[in-house]
Amino acid sequence: MSNSSSTVPSIVNKLARAELVDMIPYESARRLHAGNGEFNNKTWLNANEAAGLGNYEISADCINRYPDFQPDSLINAYSEYSQQPKSNILATRGADEGIELIIRTFCKAYEDSILICPPTYGMYAISAENHGAGIVRVPLQSETGINELDINALKQQVGNAKVVFLCSPGNPTGNLLPHAQIKEVLELFKDTAMVVVDEAYIEFSADKSVASWLPQYDNLIVLRTLSKAFALAGLRCGFTLANSDVIAMLSKVIAPYPISAPVAEIASKALKGDNLTVMTERVKSTNTLAKELSTWLKAQQWCTQVFPTDANFVLFKTPHKAFVFEALLAENILIRDQSKQPQLADCLRISIGSKSELASLKQVIETAFSNLKS
Numbered sequence: 458m459s460n461s462s463s464t465v466p467s468i469v470n471k472l473a474r475a476e477l478v479d480m481i482p483y484e485s486a487r488r489l490h491a492g493n494g495e496f497n498n499k500t501w502l503n504a505n506e507a508a509g510l511g512n513y514e515i516s517a518d519c520i521n522r523y524p525d526f527q528p529d530s531l532i533n534a535y536s537e538y539s540q541q542p543k544s545n546i547l548a549t550r551g552a553d554e555g556i557e558l559i560i561r562t563f564c565k566a567y568e569d570s571i572l573i574c575p576p577t578y579g580m581y582a583i584s585a586e587n588h589g590a591g592i593v594r595v596p597l598q599s600e601t602g603i604n605e606l607d608i609n610a611l612k613q614q615v616g617n618a619k620v621v622f623l624c625s626p627g628n629p630t631g632n633l634l635p636h637a638q639i640k641e642v643l644e645l646f647k648d649t650a651m652v653v654v655d656e657a658y659i660e661f662s663a664d665k666s667v668a669s670w671l672p673q674y675d676n677l678i679v680l681r682t683l684s685k686a687f688a689l690a691g692l693r694c695g696f697t698l699a700n701s702d703v704i705a706m707l708s709k710v711i712a713p714y715p716i717s718a719p720v721a722e723i724a725s726k727a728l729k730g731d732n733l734t735v736m737t738e739r740v741k742s743t744n745t746l747a748k749e750l751s752t753w754l755k756a757q758q759w760c761t762q763v764f765p766t767d768a769n770f771v772l773f774k775t776p777h778k779a780f781v782f783e784a785l786l787a788e789n790i791l792i793r794d795q796s797k798q799p800q801l802a803d804c805l806r807i808s809i810g811s812k813s814e815l816a817s818l819k820q821v822i823e824t825a826f827s828n829l830k831s
C-alpha cells in the first residue's frame with residue numbers, strides 16, 4: 458500500500474502525463490452503477506442496452522491459436538448485412554475503439570483537434586483528451602425543438618479540426634440529423650477533415666444510414682455497433698465503415714488481434730438468419746414502446762419537454778429532475794441523468810427496456826407524485 462504523504466507526489470503522479478493526473482474518466486453507466494456480474498437485482502434503463510438475453514453457443518476448438526486479424530466469417534456477415542464491400546469494413550472492440558482509432562490516426566497529439574457538436578456522446582471528447590488532441594465545440598441548435606447542426610458556425614471552423622464527429626441519431630438528444638446538413642458538412646470539410654457519422658442507433662430508423670454515400674465522399678466514416686439493436690453490449694463488437702484507403706490506414710494503428718475468437722463467433726451468428734429476424738422484431742417493439750413512453754411523458758404535468766426520438770431511449774425535461782431520479786433509484790430502477798450536458802439542464806434519459814420494466818417505471822413515478830400530494 459502507499460505511504461502517501463500529501464506533499465510528496467506518488468511515482469505515478471510524477472511520471473504520468475500531467476494532464477491525465479487531473480482528468481476525470483468517462484462516467485459510463487456501468488462505472489456509475491456496477492453490475493458485479495449480477496444484473497437481476499436492478500432494472501437497468503441507464504445505458505441504452507436492449508432488454509432480454511441472447512442465446513448463443515460457442516466452440517473453443519481453436520482457442521490455442523491467435524484469431525485472424527479480421528475474421529473472415531465476421532467481415533463476410535457484416536458485409537452482407539451492411540451492403541458494403543469487405544474492404545470498407547473494420548471490426549473493432551466496440552464502436553468506442555473505432556472512435557479512439559480515428560483520433561489516433563488523424564490527429565497529431567498536442568497539435569490537431571477534433572470537432573464535436575454538443576450535447577453529444579461523451580467518448581469523443583474523452584478519447585481526444587486521452588490522446589492529447591484539442592476539442593473544438595460547435596453546439597447543436599434546437600430552436601425548432603429538434604436538434605440540428607449550426608452550419609454557419611461550422612463554416613467558421615473549417616481548417617481548425619482534422620476529425621468532425623456527428624452523432625445521428627444523437628445520443629443523448631435522440632433524433633436523426635437532417636441528411637442535407639450531413640452532406641453540407643461533408644462538402645465543407647472535404648479537403649480538411651474526416652467526417653465521422655456515428656450510427657450506433659441507426660437500426661431504429663431503417664433506411665436512414667449514410668453508409669451508401671461512401672462512393673461519393675472520401676472523407677466519410679460511419680460507425681456502427683452490435684451493442685444497441687443487436688442486444689450484444691457485453692460482447693464489445695463494433696464496425697467502422699469507410700473507403701478502403703481509410704480502412705487500410707486505421708489498420709496500421711489498431712492492435713494486432715483486435716477481435717477475440719469467441720466475439721467473432723457470436724457476432725457472426727448474430728448477423729445472420731433467425732438472429733437477424735429477432736433483431737428486426739426487437740427494433741419494432743422498441744420503437745412502439747418508445748412512442749408509448751413519449752406519449753405518456755407528454756401527458757404528465759411534471760414533464761415540461763419530451764425530445765423526439767429515433768433511437769432506443771427517450772430524453773425529457775422536468776423541474777423535478779432529482780425527485781424523479783431518486784424515486785426510481787429507491788426502487789432500484791436506474792435511468793441516466795443528462796443534466797450536466799450543455800443545453801440539457803433538468804434532463805433525464807430513459808432507455809427502452811422491456812414492456813414490464815417500463816410499466817414499473819411509470820408506476821413508481823406515479824406513486825411518488827401522488828404520495829407527494831397526499
Ligand SMILES: *Cc1c(COP(=O)(O)O)cnc(C)c1O
Binds near residue numbers: 627657
Ligand atoms: C453506445 C454508443 C457507442 C459505443 O458503442 P460500443 O460499440 O458499445 O462501444 C458509440 N456511440 C454512441 C453514440 C453510443 O451511444
